[in-house]
Amino acid sequence: MAVRVGLASGASPAATFPNSHLLEPRASLGAWAPPQQPRALDELRRAVREEDWARNYAESVTKIQMQAEWSASPERCAMLQAMASASRAERVLEIGSFCGAAALALAEVLPTGGEVLALELDEYAASFAKRFQARSSSGHKVKHMVGPAVASLRELAEAVAAGRCRPFDFVVVDADKECMEQYFDQLWSTPGMLSDDAVVCVDLTPFKGQPPLRYVKYGFPYQYQAESGQKAIDALRASVAASPRFAAYEFGQMLVVKGKPAR
Numbered sequence: 001m002a003v004r005v006g007l008a009s010g011a012s013p014a015a016t017f018p019n020s021h022l023l024e025p026r027a028s029l030g031a032w033a034p035p036q037q038p039r040a041l042d043e044l045r046r047a048v049r050e051e052d053w054a055r056n057y058a059e060s061v062t063k064i065q066m067q068a069e070w071s072a073s074p075e076r077c078a079m080l081q082a083m084a085s086a087s088r089a090e091r092v093l094e095i096g097s098f099c100g101a102a103a104l105a106l107a108e109v110l111p112t113g114g115e116v117l118a119l120e121l122d123e124y125a126a127s128f129a130k131r132f133q134a135r136s137s138s139g140h141k142v143k144h145m146v147g148p149a150v151a152s153l154r155e156l157a158e159a160v161a162a163g164r165c166r167p168f169d170f171v172v173v174d175a176d177k178e179c180m181e182q183y184f185d186q187l188w189s190t191p192g193m194l195s196d197d198a199v200v201c202v203d204l205t206p207f208k209g210q211p212p213l214r215y216v217k218y219g220f221p222y223q224y225q226a227e228s229g230q231k232a233i234d235a236l237r238a239s240v241a242a243s244p245r246f247a248a249y250e251f252g253q254m255l256v257v258k259g260k261p262a263r
């Protein structure tokens with residue numbers, strides 16, 4: 001009868017073929033690993049965390065007091081990537097792109113020829129995004145429009161009407177809460193702005209993306225304060241739920257909306 005000698009028998013893992021590689025000193029094993037390229041998106045996230053956003057605002061580098069926490073988390077990016085891929089999106093619009101974490105993540109899953117158009121109020125945030133897009137093989141798919149999103153959307157509506165802009169398949173609304181319903185209405189009321197199967201994701205996180213912050217001079221310590229935006233969030237939720245035009249789902253702090261097919 002053959003005697004089976006396995007690890008459970010107490011044999012040294014290095015004493016049995018083909019485990020001889022375990023005898024190699026650790027340092028030489030490293031030679032087998034391919035060099036790890038840090039992803040541009042990881043580098044972007046680190047740089048956003050390390051940036052002094054309070055000082056940028058104090059020194060008028062940015063228009064509003066921004067916060068590193070606004071940047072899309074790996075989980076949010078993965079969720080957006082999964083939805084955009086599942087809906088076979090080619091053209092993506094992001095309203096409120098900050099330093100471009102979600103825009104770059106979405107660009108990574110778009111097919112060749114796909115495009116992410118990132119709308120952002122602040123020039124500094126947009127140029128921050130461009131630095132990291134330049135280091136990514138998908139970065140060329142991201143284009144920017146800088147300025148108030150209401151004005152950018154109006155410009156886009158004109159371009160759509162003139163046939164200079166194709167409909168968007170996937171939209172992320174993640175800017176100020178005050179105008180979120182206006183952005184939503186601009187998207188759905190402009191003929192040709194959205195494709196028939198478009199998916200629109202609206203961020204529902206209170207306080208996120210809210211400008212400008214008020215500096216409260218009374219009390220101690222002095223601090224900046226922002227509106228939570230909760231009223232605007234509730235109003236959009238209610239109007240979408242009441243409309244026979246939409247099918248909506250809520251998850252991951254987002255309202256995900258699709259148009260219902262006409263009967």
Ligand SMILES: C[S@@+](CC[C@H](N)C(=O)[O-])C[C@H]1O[C@@H](n2cnc3c(N)ncnc32)[C@H](O)[C@@H]1O
Nearest residue numbers: 070071072096097098102121148149175176209
């Ligand atoms: C929560 S952050 C966006 C995060 C981003 N989606 C990401 O993936 O990291 C909100 C952004 O909206 C921008 N924003 C706020 N009000 C805006 C407006 N009226 N027009 C355009 N952008 C605006 C802010 O400057 C900020 O960068």
